[in-house]
Amino acid sequence: MSGFERYLTLWVGLAMIAGIAIGQAAPALVQAIAASEVANVNLVVAVLIWAMVYPMMTAVDFGAIAGVARQPKGLLVTLTVNWLIKPFTMALLAVLFFEHLFAPLIAPEDAQQYIAGLILLGAAPCTAMVFVWSQLARGDATYTLVQVSVNDLVMVVAFAPIVAFLLGVTDLTVPWKTLVLATTLYVALPLVAGLITRRRLGSPVAIDAFATRIKPLSMIGLIATVAILFGLQGQTILTSPGVIALIAVPILIQSYGIFALAYGAAYALRVPHRIAAPCALIGTSNFFELAVAVAISLFGLQSGAALATVVGVLVEVPVMLSLVAFANRTRKRFSLQA
Numbered sequence: 001m002s003g004f005e006r007y008l009t010l011w012v013g014l015a016m017i018a019g020i021a022i023g024q025a026a027p028a029l030v031q032a033i034a035a036s037e038v039a040n041v042n043l044v045v046a047v048l049i050w051a052m053v054y055p056m057m058t059a060v061d062f063g064a065i066a067g068v069a070r071q072p073k074g075l076l077v078t079l080t081v082n083w084l085i086k087p088f089t090m091a092l093l094a095v096l097f098f099e100h101l102f103a104p105l106i107a108p109e110d111a112q113q114y115i116a117g118l119i120l121l122g123a124a125p126c127t128a129m130v131f132v133w134s135q136l137a138r139g140d141a142t143y144t145l146v147q148v149s150v151n152d153l154v155m156v157v158a159f160a161p162i163v164a165f166l167l168g169v170t171d172l173t174v175p176w177k178t179l180v181l182a183t184t185l186y187v188a189l190p191l192v193a194g195l196i197t198r199r200r201l202g203s204p205v206a207i208d209a210f211a212t213r214i215k216p217l218s219m220i221g222l223i224a225t226v227a228i229l230f231g232l233q234g235q236t237i238l239t240s241p242g243v244i245a246l247i248a249v250p251i252l253i254q255s256y257g258i259f260a261l262a263y264g265a266a267y268a269l270r271v272p273h274r275i276a277a278p279c280a281l282i283g284t285s286n287f288f289e290l291a292v293a294v295a296i297s298l299f300g301l302q303s304g305a306a307l308a309t310v311v312g313v314l315v316e317v318p319v320m321l322s323l324v325a326f327a328n329r330t331r332k333r334f335s336l337q338a
Contacts, residue, residue, distance in 0.1 A: 008136075008219060008222075008321060009318070009321050009322075009325075011219075011223050012222070012223060012226050012317055012318065012321060013318075015223045015224075015226040015227040015230070016226060016227070016230045017230075018227050018230075019226065019227035019228060019229065019230030019231040019232075019234060020230050020231065020234040020237060020238070021234075022227065022231045022234075023230070023231035023232065023233075023234030023235065024234060024235075024238075030231045030232060030234075033228060033231070033232065034232055038177075038181060039175065039177035039178045039181050039293070040175060040178045040289060040292060040293035040296065041178055041181050041182050041185065041289050041293075042228075042289075044228060045225055045228060045229070046182075046185045046186070048221040048222075048224050048225045048228070049128050049129070049185070049186055049221065049225060050185060050186065050189065050190055050221075051217050051218070051220070051221035052128075052129070052131070052132045052217070052218045052221035052222055052225070053128055053131045053132065053186060053187070053190040053218075054190045054193055054194060054214075054217070055135065055211060055214045055215050055217055055218045056131045056132070056134065056135045056141050056144075056194075056218070057131070057141070057145075057190045057191050057193065057194025057195075058194040058197050058198060058207065058210065058211050058214070059141035059142075059194075059207075059211055060141045060142050060145050060191065060194055060195075060198075061141075061142050067142075068142070068143055068146045071143070071271070071272070071275060073266070073269045073270075073271050074143060074147065074266060074271045074272075074275035074276065074278075074279040075146065075147055075150060075279070077262055077265050077266050077269065077271065077276075077279050077280075078147050078150075078151060078262070078279040078282050078283065079150065079151070079154065080265075081258060081261060081262045081265070081280075081283040082125040082151060082154075082282065082283045083154060083158055083162070085258070085261065086122055086123075086125065086254075086258055086283055087119070087122045087123040087162050087163075087166060088122075088166070089122070089254060089257065089258070090118055090119060090121065090122025090123075090250070090254050091115075091118070091119050091122060091166045093118070093250040093253055093254055094114070094115040094118035094119060094122075094250055095115060096250075097246075097249060097250045098111035098112075098114050098115050098250075099111060099115070102246055105246065106243075106246065110304050112304075113299060113303055113304025113305045113307075113308070114246075114247055114304050114305070114307070114308045116167055116295070116298070116299065116304075116305040116308070117247075117291075117295050117299075117303075117304065117305035117306065117307065117308025117309045117311075117312075118247070118250060118251065118308050118312075119163065119166045119167055120163060120291040120294050120295050120305065120308075120309055121251070121286050121288070121291045121308070121309055121312040122254065122286075123159055123162045123163050123166070123291075124155070124159065124286055124287040124288070124290045124291045125151055125155070125282055125283055125285070125286065125287060126148075126281075126282055126284075126285030126286055126287055127148060127151070127152060127155075127182060127183060127186055127187060127287045128182070128186030128187065128287075129285050129316070129320070130144065130147075130148060130278060130281055130282045130285050131144060131145075131148070131190075132218055132222055133278070133281040133285060133320050133323075133324055134277070134278040134281065135215075135218060136321075136324045136328075137277040137278065137281065137324050137327045137328060138274065138277075138328070138331075139274050139275070139277050139278035139281075140272075140274040140275050140278070143274070143275050143278065144278040145191070147278060147279060147282055148187060148282065149187070151282060152183055152187070155179070155287070155290075156179070159290070163294070167298075175290070175293045175294060175297055178289060178290055178293040179290055182287070182289045182290065197210065222317075226317050229313055229314065229317075230314065233310055233313075233314060236307065236310065237314070240307075243307070244307075244311050244314070247307070247308050247311040248311055248314075248315050251311065251312055251315050252315065252319065255284050255315070255316075255319045255323075256284075256319070256323075258280075258283045258284050259280050259281070259283070259284040259323050262279060262280035262283050262284075263276060263277075263280040263327070266279055266280060267333070267334065271334075272334065273327075273331045273334035273335070276334060277324075277327040277331075280323075280327070281320065281323060281324070281327070284319070284320065284323060285316060285320055286312055286313075286316060288309060288312055288313045288316070291309040291312065292306065292309045292310065292313070295308070295309045
């Protein structure tokens with residue numbers, strides 16, 4: 001890792017502080033950024049995420065996609081954890097904390113809102129940011145693309161029924177515009193751009209050299225995204241720190257627990273580290289645009305459910321950076337197992 005990447009956690013922490021400060025000092029700027037939305041997808045953030053994802057897409061070798069079928073275990077772990085375990089453990093933790101452990105601290109009606117928001121987060125596994133985490137963990141770019149693509153296909157048919165079951169909402173309407181737009185901006189367009197880039201560069205040597213030159217673009221995009229997210233939510237953070245801390249507790253337990261389960265399963269199944277790390281990180285990270293959009297459409301912009309999904313966004317980056325660091329430190333264990 002470069003010196004810049006080695007201290008990425010520090011830069012992200014400074015970006016959080018800077019974002020909150022900018023939100024307080026220049027509220028008009030933050031409001032203008034917040035207003036640049038289409039189908040609940042913020043276009044400014046979308047551009048930055050695109051910048052993060054594009055460098056990894058240049059490493060995707062379409063000729064190697066067929067080889068994914070020879071290593072199905074990583075994909076099996078991803079799908080099992082994301083759709084058969086994660087939504088239900090998140091619901092269980094949400095009920096445990098807000099109906100029991102935190103009951104004396106939270107009004108019952110607020111508790112139900114927070115539970116709903118956490119369920120929405122648990123049922124929306126990551127689409128875009130996992131490419132960044134995979135890159136930092138030196139994951140297999142081609143396999144990660146297949147994992148995300150299959151995950152998105154499952155999400156189209158499984159998200160609404162799972163959320164409807166867990167929330168007890170029978171008339172749930174999935175915001176398809178958000179789902180389609182986010183997938184197009186974060187996966188399809190960077191993928192096409194990466195394919196065009198590979199064809200123009202031609203040789204593997206030229207492709208590797210180009211990928212090395214543009215790799216800092218991912219880190220810059222990540223830091224700028226964090227600053228904007230914390231700028232947009234700065235007022236909430238400053239006015240409701242206690243509530244945010246309470247909501248963060250089950251999210252943190254869920255995140256580290258799901259990662260441990262998926263990473264441990266991949267290790268037990270002798271999945272190579274370049275595949276094991278991304279397959280664990282996909283389940284840990286969340287498709288926050290979808291979760292926020294559904295929370296707003298079902299419960300309203302100022303609802304506790306919407307707040308809970310936003311807390312998921314705020315918690316995600318530092319959590320994921322810590323898990324990437326752990327994955328990198330434990331890479332040799334997978335090598336010894338091979």
